[in-house]
Amino acid sequence: MIEFAMALVDIRRVEALLADGPLIPTEIPASLAGLPVSRLQFGAEFCESLLPGEAQVRRVVDLAERRGLALSLVSPLLSDGGLDRLAPLLSLLPPGTEVVGNDWGTLRRLRDRYPGLVAVAGRLLCKMIKDPRLPSAEWARLYPHGIHSTSFGAVLDRLGVGRIEMDVPPFAAAEDFRSVGRSVSAHAPYGFSVKGRACKIGSLNLDQADKFAIGHACRRECMIYRSELQRPGSPADLATIQRGTAIFYRHAPEMAAALAEAVAAGWVDRVVVAGDWP
Amino acid sequence: MKIVAPISAVDEVQPLVEAGADELYCGMVPVEWTERFRSAGVNRRIFGNLTNYDDLGRLIEQAGERGVAISLVLNAQHYAEEHMDALLELSHRFASLGGSALIVGDIGLLALLAAEGPAIRRHASSLLSCRNADAAAFHRELGAHRAIFPRDVTLAEMVRTVAATPGLEFEAFILNDGCVFEEGNCHTIHLPSRQGGPICIDGYETDHRRVDFGPLSDEERGRLEANEESYRQWLWYRFSCGFATTAQGLPFGPCGLCALPALAAEGVVAVKIAGREGNTGRKVQSVRMVRSTLDQVEAGRAVAATMAFAQGLRERPDLCRSGYMCYYREILADGRAP
Numbered sequence: 044m045i046e047f048a049m050a051l052v053d054i055r056r057v058e059a060l061l062a063d064g065p066l067i068p069t070e071i072p073a074s075l076a077g078l079p080v081s082r083l084q085f086g087a088e089f090c091e092s093l094l095p096g097e098a099q100v101r102r103v104v105d106l107a108e109r110r111g112l113a114l115s116l117v118s119p120l121l122s123d124g125g126l127d128r129l130a131p132l133l134s135l136l137p138p139g140t141e142v143v144g145n146d147w148g149t150l151r152r153l154r155d156r157y158p159g160l161v162a163v164a165g166r167l168l169c170k171m172i173k174d175p176r177l178p179s180a181e182w183a184r185l186y187p188h189g190i191h192s193t194s195f196g197a198v199l200d201r202l203g204v205g206r207i208e209m210d211v212p213p214f215a216a217a218e219d220f221r222s223v224g225r226s227v228s229a230h231a232p233y234g235f236s237v238k239g240r241a242c243k244i245g246s247l248n249l250d251q252a253d254k255f256a257i258g259h260a261c262r263r264e265c266m267i268y269r270s271e272l273q274r275p276g277s278p279a280d281l282a283t284i285q286r287g288t289a290i291f292y293r294h295a296p297e298m299a300a301a302l303a304e305a306v307a308a309g310w311v312d313r314v315v316v317a318g319d320w321p
Numbered sequence: 322m323k324i325v326a327p328i329s330a331v332d333e334v335q336p337l338v339e340a341g342a343d344e345l346y347c348g349m350v351p352v353e354w355t356e357r358f359r360s361a362g363v364n365r366r367i368f369g370n371l372t373n374y375d376d377l378g379r380l381i382e383q384a385g386e387r388g389v390a391i392s393l394v395l396n397a398q399h400y401a402e403e404h405m406d407a408l409l410e411l412s413h414r415f416a417s418l419g420g421s422a423l424i425v426g427d428i429g430l431l432a433l434l435a436a437e438g439p440a441i442r443r444h445a446s447s448l449l450s451c452r453n454a455d456a457a458a459f460h461r462e463l464g465a466h467r468a469i470f471p472r473d474v475t476l477a478e479m480v481r482t483v484a485a486t487p488g489l490e491f492e493a494f495i496l497n498d499g500c501v502f503e504e505g506n507c508h509t510i511h512l513p514s515r516q517g518g519p520i521c522i523d524g525y526e527t528d529h530r531r532v533d534f535g536p537l538s539d540e541e542r543g544r545l546e547a548n549e550e551s552y553r554q555w556l557w558y559r560f561s562c563g564f565a566t567t568a569q570g571l572p573f574g575p576c577g578l579c580a581l582p583a584l585a586a587e588g589v590v591a592v593k594i595a596g597r598e599g600n601t602g603r604k605v606q607s608v609r610m611v612r613s614t615l616d617q618v619e620a621g622r623a624v625a626a627t628m629a630f631a632q633g634l635r636e637r638p639d640l641c642r643s644g645y646m647c648y649y650r651e652i653l654a655d656g657r658a659p
Contacts, residue, residue: 121452124478147459167506173509174510174512174520185362189401195428198429236508237521241473255555258478267531267533269530270529275526290520
């Protein structure tokens with residue numbers, strides 16, 4: 044049975060969407076259309092500056108409960124300071140709530156200190172080549188991923204992770220999602236290619252000497268602006284977007300078809316639809 | 322504190338050791354690997370690799386005669402199931418030749434090597450994005466003896482992680498090759514230059530939009546364009562100031578020399594010079610820069626004096642003052658250990 048989740052970073056967008064009727068995902072393959080969203084995935088995957096506050100998490104927990112939606116709290120790659128800020132958020136979650144961890148430290152902490160929560164390995168940990176400029180499928184075949192390998196699975200087992208999140212890579216095949224013994228969520232209709240820590244847009248309002256430094260206090264300019272990127276003379280590139288610290292690509296029709304095939308085969312049981320990012 | 326330097330040929334052992342390297346790391350892509358997998362994907366670099374075990378053995382032997390340990394990089398972005406037996410074989414042969422440590426960028430491989438690999442040291446590569454003490458402890462749990470901090474970690478963050486993780490050594494970047502994005506979260510390929518090269522310096526045109534679909538004001542557009550120009554300047558610094566060196570061959574670009582006193586004081590045991598694909602001269606001069614600055618630290622010179630020494634090496638104080646060459650820019654602001 045396929046489940047739709049909607050990924051949202053901005054609490055205002057959560058409030059606005061839930062003020063209307065049932066959430067119906069758009070921008071997904073036609074063969075998957077029509078089912079309502081049954082899960083909220085709230086939080087930022089790509090920057091610890093966007094970790095929500097306690098009031099936001101309380102509000103989302105309440106909204107999800109009242110609307111009968113399951114909830115996943117999403118977290119990015121974190122410093123120790125970021126883990127400090129995540130800890131009180133985890134304490135607000137009802138038992139059984141999923142937490143998507145995007146660094147090994149977060150997953151270890153979930154295993155050791157929060158046995159009542161359900162750890163999910165985020166797409167930053169599930170690595171594959173996802174270059175929007177990839178010239179051909181031959182390039183993709185040179186770098187096969189190991190997300191379903193025995194050794195990676197052993198690490199996930201050690202952390203008690205039963206679900207992983209994946210992107211749809213360029214030149215994807217349905218088999219890319221075939222796991223033995225683990226549930227697979229796939230993001231649509233965008234994948235992420237690369238992320239940094241030095242933030243271009245987050246430096247917009249900084250003095251020249253402070254721009255692109257690590258650990259500066261930004262004004263969350265990524266909540267206001269995004270950028271479309273284009274290489275002149277490269278029309279075959281996937282549509283490319285930069286938002287905040289990361290670069291994303293939009294699925295081509297062939298990639299969406301591969302995802303639909305993986306869903307039909309039962310290899311993907313949850314599609315995470317982008318709600319407000321990128 | 323040890324200086325960890327890149328090496329890509331047997332005849333580089335002597336000059337690198339004489340310049341002051343304490344440990345050397347190399348890449349190896351055996352012919353059998355290339356024939357079997359049709360790729361160079363043993364590690365992150367296409368070039369700068371050894372290709373046969375004879376050379377690897379001689380390199381290890383010559384380094385060993387000088388008391389210098391050799392590490393082997395197994396730091397591709399990821400590996401697939403079919404790679405694992407070949408990587409285990411390579412690891413065992415490396416160890417049998419006297420190799421000292423494996424630098425591992427794949428979490429599954431790290432765990433596999435602890436269980437089935439040779440009884441030599443394992444270093445968690447920067448590709449594993451060890452950004453916090455819990456991650457470091459997990460790498461230790463998986464059998465790592467050392468964690469290499471990724472680029473773009475602050476000194477204060479390192480201090481906290483090191484202090485909270487006994488039983489694990491830490492290494493930090495000190496010179497050269499500044500990735501724009503995080504290596505551990507880069508899922509792109511360094512394409513041939515005619516196809517764009519690395520994505521971080523590819524010729525993208527940027528079209529800024531408001532998320533709320535509203536129009537950009539002239540003032541917004543002006544600030545965004547000015548920020549783009551600043552970003553281009555920063556990229557120039559990040560890529561070795563136009564891939565340049567001083568007249569003496571000292572490389573410009575990413576540098577953490579001013580932070581050496583802080584790194585040494587806070588228990589970082591090794592500093593890494595990047596650049597396996599560079600030429601011998603660049604590698605040797607890089608080691609000399611680090612060695613001479615570390616000599617200042619070990620001689621007990623004051624932090625400010627050590628920083629002044631480091632900033633004087635390239636005789637371009639203007640470039641240093643920009644802060645855009647710094648791995649640890651915060652050290653410029655306070656001029657002291659965190």
